[in-house]
Ligand SMILES: Nc1nc2c(ncn2[C@@H]2O[C@H](COP(=O)(O)OP(=O)(O)OP(=O)(O)O)[C@@H](O)[C@H]2O)c(=O)[nH]1
């Protein structure tokens with residue numbers, strides 16, 4: 001699947017990629033250099049191969065991309081990014097987006113579009129201006145994409161967990177059944193009083209109900225190492241596609257990992273015995289993840 005991020009220079013495309021998919025935090029992005037031409041990041045997620053194309057936004061590069069429309073060919077998801085801190089360039093950005101849409105219109109292959117109204121925060125920006133900018137941006141951009149399968153979202157790299165969820169749902173937008181199931185599990189998880197993280201086998205976080213689980217999509221290193229080792233044992237010793245593992249100390253602390261269909265895992269961290277209600281809910285959740293694993297496998301084979 002090809003995902004293309006486009007927008008003017010400095011609007012935040014590379015920052016979005018490195019905060020959502022990499023292990024950078026928002027502050028780290030201040031030292032990013034402008035992207036030269038374009039960069040591709042290959043990102044395996046739930047067994048799907050995803051290529052994130054980050055198209056540099058400096059004027060020379062934009063001109064060159066428009067002269068070489070084949071660079072956009074095969075885009076399944078187009079993500080135009082608007083910098084809400086830069087209203088004087090809204091019209092300029094609109095012109096660029098329009099030219100890109102013309103390329104897709106001519107090729108008759110229309111990607112899904114998720115417009116990001118980005119930098120929706122007041123970090124290094126005047127609080128009084130942001131609402132007016134949002135209003136103006138809505139007026140300028142929203143009628144541009146009417147002929148496309150189109151959504152818009154407000155984003156900021158300072159809301160890393162939201163950004164991860166937004167990208168999770170964008171990447172799953174072609175798999176409605178998976179998306180709905182995962183969103184439902186996310187709701188179920190809210191009512192459970194023990195720490196649970198659901199990830200794919202590489203440690204990309206899908207859902208969780210704890211703080212400090214990692215950064216962006218990436219599960220924190222110690223748990224990723226544990227998951228990795230368990231997955232090796234599942235493969236090499238158990239030679240089965242699913243397995244579960246437990247670690248425990250004398251104080252009643254416990255970590256349990258379930259792996260389903262070599263693709264998805266549930267990590268449960270308990271510090272005490274669960275009450276009956278939570279215990280039952282965990283059992284239902286685990287069963288649902290098991291079913292989800294089957295759906296993911298069949299989505300990968302279709
Ligand atoms: N306040 C705020 N600043 C952001 C946000 N996202 C990115 N930035 C800042 O915007 C600046 C430019 O970010 P980049 O990611 O390099 O922009 P880009 O779109 O990749 O730029 P080009 O590669 O030149 O096209 C950096 O200083 C980031 O820290 C955001 O959500 N909020």
Ligand SMILES: [Mg+2]
Nearest residue numbers: 013014034035
């Ligand atoms: Mg960049």
